[in-house]
Each structure stands twice: as C-alpha cells, then as structure tokens.
Amino acid sequence: MPQALAQRTVDARSARRARGFPPEASILLVLIGLALTFELLGWILVRQSFLLNEQRLVVMILQVSVIGIIAVGVTQVIITGGIDLSSGSVVAVTAMVAASLAQSSDAVRAVYPSLTDLPVLVPVMAGLAVGAAAGLANGTLIAYTSIPPFIATLGVMVSARGIAKWYTHGQPVSMLTDAYADIGGGAVPVMIFLGTALIFHIALRYTRYGKFTYAIGANPQAARISGINVAGHLIVVYTIAGTLSGLAGIVTSARAVSGQAGMGMMYELDAIAAAVIGGASLAGGVGRITGTVIGTLILGVVTSGFTFLRIDAYYQEIVKGAIIVAAVIADQYRHRASRKRA
Amino acid sequence: MRSLATDAPDGCLLQVSNLSKAFPGVVALDDVSLRVKRGTVHALIGENGAGKSTLMKIIAGVYTPDAGELRLRGNAVHLSSPRQALQNGIAMIHQELNLMPFMSVAENIWIGREPVNACGLVSHRELRRRTRALLERLGVDIDPQAEVRTLSIARRQMIEIAKALSHESELLIMDEPTSALTERDAEHLFAIIRELQAQGKSILYITHKMDELFEIADEVSVLRDGRYIGTASPLDLTRDELIRMMVGRELSQVFPRAPARAGAVVLSARALSLEPQFYDISFDLHAGEILGIAGLIGAGRSQLAKALFGLTPASSGQVWMEGCEVKLDSPRAAMSRGMAFVTEDRKETGCFLGLSVLENLEIAVLEGDFVRCGFVRTRAVTQACAAMSRLLGVKTPDLHERIENLSGGNQQKVLLGRWLLTRPKILILDEPTRGVDVGAKAEIHQLIARLVAEGTAVLMISSEMPEILGMSHRIMVMHEGRVTGILTREQADQVKIMDLAAR
Ligand SMILES: Nc1ncnc2c1ncn2[C@@H]1O[C@H](COP(=O)(O)OP(=O)(O)OP(=O)(O)O)[C@@H](O)[C@H]1O
Numbered sequence: 038m039p040q041a042l043a044q045r046t047v048d049a050r051s052a053r054r055a056r057g058f059p060p061e062a063s064i065l066l067v068l069i070g071l072a073l074t075f076e077l078l079g080w081i082l083v084r085q086s087f088l089l090n091e092q093r094l095v096v097m098i099l100q101v102s103v104i105g106i107i108a109v110g111v112t113q114v115i116i117t118g119g120i121d122l123s124s125g126s127v128v129a130v131t132a133m134v135a136a137s138l139a140q141s142s143d144a145v146r147a148v149y150p151s152l153t154d155l156p157v158l159v160p161v162m163a164g165l166a167v168g169a170a171a172g173l174a175n176g177t178l179i180a181y182t183s184i185p186p187f188i189a190t191l192g193v194m195v196s197a198r199g200i201a202k203w204y205t206h207g208q209p210v211s212m213l214t215d216a217y218a219d220i221g222g223g224a225v226p227v228m229i230f231l232g233t234a235l236i237f238h239i240a241l242r243y244t245r246y247g248k249f250t251y252a253i254g255a256n257p258q259a260a261r262i263s264g265i266n267v268a269g270h271l272i273v274v275y276t277i278a279g280t281l282s283g284l285a286g287i288v289t290s291a292r293a294v295s296g297q298a299g300m301g302m303m304y305e306l307d308a309i310a311a312a313v314i315g316g317a318s319l320a321g322g323v324g325r326i327t328g329t330v331i332g333t334l335i336l337g338v339v340t341s342g343f344t345f346l347r348i349d350a351y352y353q354e355i356v357k358g359a360i361i362v363a364a365v366i367a368d369q370y371r372h373r374a375s376r377k378r379a
Numbered sequence: 380m381r382s383l384a385t386d387a388p389d390g391c392l393l394q395v396s397n398l399s400k401a402f403p404g405v406v407a408l409d410d411v412s413l414r415v416k417r418g419t420v421h422a423l424i425g426e427n428g429a430g431k432s433t434l435m436k437i438i439a440g441v442y443t444p445d446a447g448e449l450r451l452r453g454n455a456v457h458l459s460s461p462r463q464a465l466q467n468g469i470a471m472i473h474q475e476l477n478l479m480p481f482m483s484v485a486e487n488i489w490i491g492r493e494p495v496n497a498c499g500l501v502s503h504r505e506l507r508r509r510t511r512a513l514l515e516r517l518g519v520d521i522d523p524q525a526e527v528r529t530l531s532i533a534r535r536q537m538i539e540i541a542k543a544l545s546h547e548s549e550l551l552i553m554d555e556p557t558s559a560l561t562e563r564d565a566e567h568l569f570a571i572i573r574e575l576q577a578q579g580k581s582i583l584y585i586t587h588k589m590d591e592l593f594e595i596a597d598e599v600s601v602l603r604d605g606r607y608i609g610t611a612s613p614l615d616l617t618r619d620e621l622i623r624m625m626v627g628r629e630l631s632q633v634f635p636r637a638p639a640r641a642g643a644v645v646l647s648a649r650a651l652s653l654e655p656q657f658y659d660i661s662f663d664l665h666a667g668e669i670l671g672i673a674g675l676i677g678a679g680r681s682q683l684a685k686a687l688f689g690l691t692p693a694s695s696g697q698v699w700m701e702g703c704e705v706k707l708d709s710p711r712a713a714m715s716r717g718m719a720f721v722t723e724d725r726k727e728t729g730c731f732l733g734l735s736v737l738e739n740l741e742i743a744v745l746e747g748d749f750v751r752c753g754f755v756r757t758r759a760v761t762q763a764c765a766a767m768s769r770l771l772g773v774k775t776p777d778l779h780e781r782i783e784n785l786s787g788g789n790q791q792k793v794l795l796g797r798w799l800l801t802r803p804k805i806l807i808l809d810e811p812t813r814g815v816d817v818g819a820k821a822e823i824h825q826l827i828a829r830l831v832a833e834g835t836a837v838l839m840i841s842s843e844m845p846e847i848l849g850m851s852h853r854i855m856v857m858h859e860g861r862v863t864g865i866l867t868r869e870q871a872d873q874v875k876i877m878d879l880a881a882r
C-alpha cells in the first residue's frame with residue numbers, strides 16, 4: 038500500500054513535468070536543427086557561416102516580419118476553429134490605400150493631388166481602418182450567416198484583390214514621403230512584428246478575451262451556454278486579424294516605398310503555415326503565439342538558407358511545402374501520443 | 380457461431396489476469412483479474428474514476444494494458460484495436476456517445492459494413508430494412524433515415540445500443556447504457572439483455588444504478604481505486620454491503636431533503652410555448668424549493684429548460700421574475716438574472732474537451748471580481764476553482780489535466796462546479812447526477828439541499844425516479860410537451876408519476 042502510494046506520487050510528479058514541458062519545445066528544436074543544417078551545408082558547399090552573419094540574420098527576420106504580423110492574427114482565428122484566407126488581398130488593399138495617402142508633393146501623377154505630404158499618421162490610420170473593415174466583413178459573414186469561414190474569407194479574398202486593382206486601375210502608387218518609408222526601414226518591421234506578438238501573447242494567455250477565444254474553438258455550443266457572446270466575439274477576433282493584415286500592408290508598402298495591387302500574393306498561406314507549424318490546430322481550441330513566432334522563423338530560415346546556398350527558387354518552394362506537411366504530421370502524431378499515452 | 384466446445388474447460392468466455400494500466404498521474408488499473416462466464420450478465424461497479432471504463436476499453440481493444448493478459452475462450456489474445464476486438468466477438472457501447480451527427484441513423488449503425496447490391500453499390504433499401512428490423516427489436520420508433528443530430532440524447536443512446544447489437548458479438552460491453560434512458564426504455568433494454576443471455580452470449584455491464592444490478596446481473600464485480608475488490612452474486616449481498624465494497628465505508632442512503640420552507644416566487648412561467656417542443660407551460664418556482672420535472676423521453680423537458688435559459692427562446696408566453704416580465708433571449712441575459720444551467724449532454728454542450736479542468740471550471744465566472752480591466756486574476760480564479768474542485772471531490776491529478784482524461788462522473792462534477800461558482804439564484808439541472816457514483820451522488824444531493832436551504836431555487840429534470848421522488852418538494856410531470864400535473868411531495872409516488880407521464 039505505501040509502495041503503491043509512493044508510485045502514484047512519482048507518477049503525478051512526472052506527469053506534471055511532462056505537462057510543464059511547453060508544446061513549443063519540439064518546434065523550437067526543429068528551428069535549431071534546420072539552422073544548424075544550413076550552417077553545416079554552408080561550410081561544405083559555400084565555405085561560409087550561415088549564422089555568424091549579422092546582416093543575413095537581420096534580412097532573414099525582416100523578410101518574414103510581414104508574414105509574422107499576419108500570422109499573429111491568423112493564429113487567433115485558427116484558435117476559434119476558423120480560417121482567414123483574405124489576409125494577402127487585404128495586404129494589397131491597405132498597401133494601395135495607405136500609399137495613396139502617403140504620397141509626397143513630388144509625385145507626378147498623385148492619386149489625390151490635393152492630399153500630398155500628409156502627416157504619416159493619416160495613411161497609417163487609414164490603412165488600419167481598411168484592414169479592420171475587411172476583418173469586420175469576414176467576422177460578420179461568419180457570425181451571422183451559416184457560411185463556413187473558409188468560404189466567407191475566400192469571398193473577401195477575391196473581392197479585396199479586385200478592389201486593390203480597381204483602386205488605381207492597376208497603376209502602382211509611388212513617390213511616398215520619407216516619414217512613411219521609415220516605417221519599413223531598418224529594423225522597424227521586426228519591432229512591429231515582435232511588438233504585436235507580445236501584445237497578443239499576453240492577450241491570449243492572461244485576459245478574458247483569450248479565455249473566450251480558446252473556449253469558442255474548443256466547443257462553440259458549450260461556450261454559448263456558458264454565457265459567451267460567441268457571434269460578437271468572433272467578429273472581434275476576425276476584425277483583429279483584419280487589422281493586423283492592414284498593419285502588414287502598411288509595412289509592405291513602406292518597405293517597397295510604393296503600393297502595388299499584386300502585393301501580399303499568397304501571404305495568407307504562409308501565415309497559416311506559420312501558425313500550423315507553430316502548433317495551432319485547425320480543429321480549434323489549440324494554438325499559441327510563441328509557437329507561431331517560431332513557425333514564422335522556420336519559414337524565414339528555410340527561405341534565406343536556400344538563397345544562401347544559391348539553390349533555385351523552385352526547390353525552395355518544393356521544400357517549403359514538404360516542411361509544412363511534415364510539421365503538421367509531427368504535430369498530429371504528438372497529439373495522438375498525448376491523447377492515447379498507450 | 381463459434382461453438383461452446385472451444386471454451387475454456389470451466390465455461391469461462393473471458394478471463395482477465397493481473398491487468399495494470401497507468402496514465403500520467405493516475406494508476407487507473409492495478410493488478411485486476413476478472414472472469415466472465417458464458418451466458419451471464421456480469422455487472423461491474425465502482426466509484427467514479429475507479430477504472431471501470433478503462434478496464435472495458437482494454438477488453439474492447441481501445442487501450443493496450445501496461446501488464447497482464449486477456450484470455451478469450453481459453454486462448455491468450457492481443458487486441459490492438461477495436462476492430463480486432465470486434466473480429467474476436469467483442470463489441471462495446473461506450474459511456475460517451477460516438478455517433479456522426481450529420482449522417483443518418485442507418486449509416487451510423489452500419490458504417491463500414493453497408494450491404495451492397497448487384498453493382499457493388501450501397502443498397503439503401505436493404506440498409507433501411509435491416510435498420511428498421513434492428514430498431515423494432517429494440518422497441519424504439521426511430522426513422523432509419525433521420526439525421527442523428529436531430530435526435531434526443533436518449534434516442535442516440537438507443538442507436539448506440541442498436542449498433543453494438545448489430546455486430547452479433549459474443550461479448551457485449553455496456554458502459555452505463557441506461558444513464559441517458561428513462562425507465563421504460565431501460566426495461567426494453569433489459570428484455571433484450573435477457574434474450575441475448577438466453578442465446579448464450581455474455582454481457583459486461585457497468586452501472587451506477589444499484590437497482591439494476593438486482594434486476595439483471597448474475598454476478599457483480601467491484602473495483603475501487605483501480606483495484607479488484609471482489610465478485611459475488613447480487614443475491615448473496617444487500618445493497619448496503621455492495622456499497623460498502625465500492626466506497627470502503629458506510630454511506631447514508633437517505634435523501635437530504637431540505638425542509639419545505641418555500642420562500643417568495645422567484646420565477647413564474649405563464650403559457651410558455653415553443654411548438655412543437657412544448658405548449659402552454661405555466662408554473663411558479665419559489666426560492667428555497669426544488670421543483671422536479673418528470674416525464675418520458677420526448678416530453679419536452681430539456682427543451683423547456685433550454686427555453687428558460689435563453690438558448691432557444693420560447694415563441695410565446697411570458698416569464699416573470701421579481702414582479703417584472705423579463706425577456707430571456709440569450710444565456711447571457713439569463714445569467715445576468717442569476718440563472719445557471721447544467722445541461723444533459725456532457726460531451727456536446729458541456730465540456731470543452733481539449734481544455735484543462737481549470738479552464739472548464741472558470742469559464743462562466745470570468746467577470747466581476749475575477750477580472751480587472753479585461754485581465755483575468757489568475758491566482759484568485761485558480762483558488763476559487765481549486766476550492767470548488769475540492770468541495771465536489773473531483774478526482775484529477777491536478778487542475779491542469781485535460782478534462783478529456785477525467786472519468787465521466789468526474790467530468791459531470793466539474794460541470795456542476797462551473798455553475799456553482801456563479802452562485803446562482805436559480806439553478807436549472809438537467810440530469811444532474813448522470814453517470815455519478817452512489818457516494819458522489821449522495822454528496823451532490825447534499826450540496827443541492829444545502830444550496831436550497833440557503834434560498835436557491837432549483838429546477839431539476841431527472842429520469843431517475845428515486846432522485847425525483849427523494850429530492851423534490853413539488854414534481855411537475857410532462858407528457859408530449861404539456862404539463863399533465865404538478866404534485867406535491869406528499870401526493871407524489873411512482874405510480875402517479877408514471878401515470879401522468881404516460882397517459
Ligand atoms: N486517457 C486518459 N488519460 C489520463 N487519465 C485517464 C485517461 N482515461 C482515464 N483516466 C483516468 O483513469 C482513472 C479511471 O478512469 P475510468 O474512466 O476508467 O473511471 P470509471 O470507473 O469509468 O469512472 P466513471 O464511473 O466516472 O465513468 C480516472 O482517474 C481517470 O481520470
């Protein structure tokens with residue numbers, strides 16, 4: 038009897054330890070493994086270090102910052118059991134609208150000739166508003182009709198891309214003010230990415246907003262009975278995701294110092310991939326911002342690693358696809374193992 | 380059919396020896412041995428979390444044991460999947476329903492075994508015919524083509540039973556099959572069990588309802604804390620002796636009826652209707668009373684509860700609270716008026732299965748003192764939840780365990796705790812002790828009685844006659860969506876209630 042009891046306490050302790058092991062740990066190992074692989078291949082193939090190059094690391098994170106900002110929003114949508122396919126198109130619309138309000142007086146054919154050299158806050162607020170509006174459209178469609186999120190956001194994706202093209206009839210918007218361009222300069226995009234990640238990491242873990250988001254994803258019916266305004270909450274989540282896509286659009290246009298209707302093409306898929314690699318489950322109720330950040334970095338390492346090794350872009354995409362699928366398989370395996378423990 | 384000759388010499392169909400199984404933090408089974416004879420009904424009882432379901436899942440190939448051996452007809456077997464168990468003649472009705480809501484009854488029952496016609500396509504006519512025959516045998520009137528999600532939970536339970544029967548297996552495991560059934564359906568099930576028994580099949584039967592043991596079981600085995608306590612014939616034991624074996628101590632079996640000291644009316648319903656679920660329902664609910672609602676399946680009791688809580692609001696009629704007419708059109712509105720609702724279906728509308736016990740407990744109280752500027756005061760909430768979990772005696776390694784891993788009865792306690800944390804003035808309970816063991820049931824009854832004594836008004840739907848009769852101050856009986864009578868505690872007895880419920 039005492040022995041059985043002792044056995045039980047030991048089991049309980051090991052269980053706690055197993056649970057205390059964050060789920061991101063495995064994905065962090067993948068990130069480190071990939072980085073070290075490129076390091077090794079770098080010495081063998083091009084006789085250079087992959088990691089010991091500050092500039093390369095900065096560029097690497099810069100490249101994925103925009104995806105990362107979107108992924109922070111998409112993660113929240115995925116936790117509710119939904120999906121957002123519209124992010125990439127929303128990036129394009131916001132890039133166009135924000136850029137059109139950020140043109141300097143040197144612009145030859147400004148979109149709004151009377152509205153040049155505006156303070157930088159104007160295009161920024163306009164961009165965020167456009168993103169929020171797109172998110173609101175997604176959220177309202179999903180909350181008040183029975184259209185599945187996949188279809189609703191697919192519709193918004195197509196329409197938003199159309200609006201981006203219609204806005205200037207396909208003409209790029211250029212000659213932006215220096216103040217606006219600064220948003221995309223230096224390490225600013227990285228700061229924005231990590232800042233939003235931190236904010237929503239805290240929101241998901243420590244606020245009522247976060248608790249409700251997980252509850253809705255885990256069981257929407259039970260959430261409603263527990264007094265959660267499920268429709269209202271979904272609208273908030275999709276609007277946040279849309280606003281973050283808007284923010285990504287601002288950063289994208291600032292970095293390019295122009296707005297183009299083709300911007301953000303397929304970004305939604307990269308963002309979803311980052312979230313899923315980071316452990317978010319499309320079934321809902323599961324996902325963390327820390328995982329998504331690591332997932333984003335994995336995408337960054339793969340992209341810049343291949344460029345570093347001077348391997349064709351075609352191969353990059355093939356391998357990227359394989360990594361996404363492998364990550365999800367590994368994740369499912371982990372889930373099954375933790376569920377059955379048999 | 381496999382012949383009796385291949386059995387072990389002593390007529391034993393299944394022999395379980397020295398089985399152990401641990402999950403992180405819990406030893407679910409510890410050196411358990413059990414023998415099931417051919418042609419008998421072998422009942423298995425024990426407290427919530429005693430390991431009954433785990434043992435059954437091992438026999439049905441869902442889990443693999445850490446140690447021990449299974450012998451079927453004298454031969455050692457290794458069952459690594461439910462499919463393999465089925466091939467060996469073992470079928471199981473799980474404690475939680477596992478049906479596909481968007482598929483028809485027939486498709487659910489015969490999935491993977493659909494009859495095919497000459498062209499190799501599924502023959503829907505044959506499918507329907509077989510399903511109808513099967514359901515007829517069970518004495519239930521369900522359309523084989525109905526989508527499962529449109530059926531009540533009791534109906535779904537009958538479909539699970541039909542599905543298990545359709546395998547024509549030699550050992551049928553039933554994990555609390557009657558917890559969602561009314562007594563009449565249960566009677567049907569017992570008749571079928573006796574029929575199967577007469578055909579020489581064996582049944583392993585888990586229940587928390589003591590009366591059932593004496594009605595159908597040939598042998599009873601008791602598990603406690605994952606250990607095997609003993610096997611006996613129910614004829615040789617009294618109910619109290621069995622309970623003592625289960626819980627290891629004496630237990631009072633009297634219902635803790637709060638004194639009938641009904642206070643002011645806290646809720647009155649007037650002519651509530653939601654056709655075709657219920658019609659013209661009127662009643663008053665007093666502070667400090669338990670109003671029981673009795674009735675058969677489909678009587679509209681749960682629908683009425685859902686309407687009162689604002690889930691599917693009534694289409695006509697009024698609800699008055701504290702002298703004003705109120706509009707209860709969402710759960711939020713009902714909650715803000717001090718109502719709480721423990722639903723009947725743990726899996727579908729109760730638990731957040733992927734989340735932890737803590738997250739399941741706290742979700743309805745994330746407001747007021749527990750939240751500051753949108754931030755949850757984690758320490759305060761965790762303390763309150765830990766206290767509630769202790770009060771209810773929830774068996775879990777810690778509050779961060781996923782609720783999915785708790786035994787059914789313990790999940791039920793967590794759901795009750797979720798609503799008790801909101802300190803409700805009006806507590807609506809739909810089958811509050813479903814799947815809860817005798818000991819815990821008595822504790823929950825005591826807790827309800829204490830709340831009522833403090834002035835809480837309770838509306839309790841229950842299909843368990845002793846619970847309804849034992850706890851309620853007044854009993855409202857419903858039949859096909861209408862109230863057929865409201866009896867006082869003194870007037871009510873089983874015959875009168877059944878009479879009003881089945882008229
Ligand atoms: N998959 C699992 N992971 C972790 N723990 C589990 C798992 N399944 C069961 N347990 C634990 O094993 C113990 C036995 O559970 P089991 O479901 O067998 O109880 P039970 O006797 O069927 O109870 P009930 O009467 O409440 O249904 C419980 O403490 C439970 O929490």
Ligand SMILES: [Mg+2]
Nearest residue numbers: 432474786787
């Ligand atoms: Mg069980």
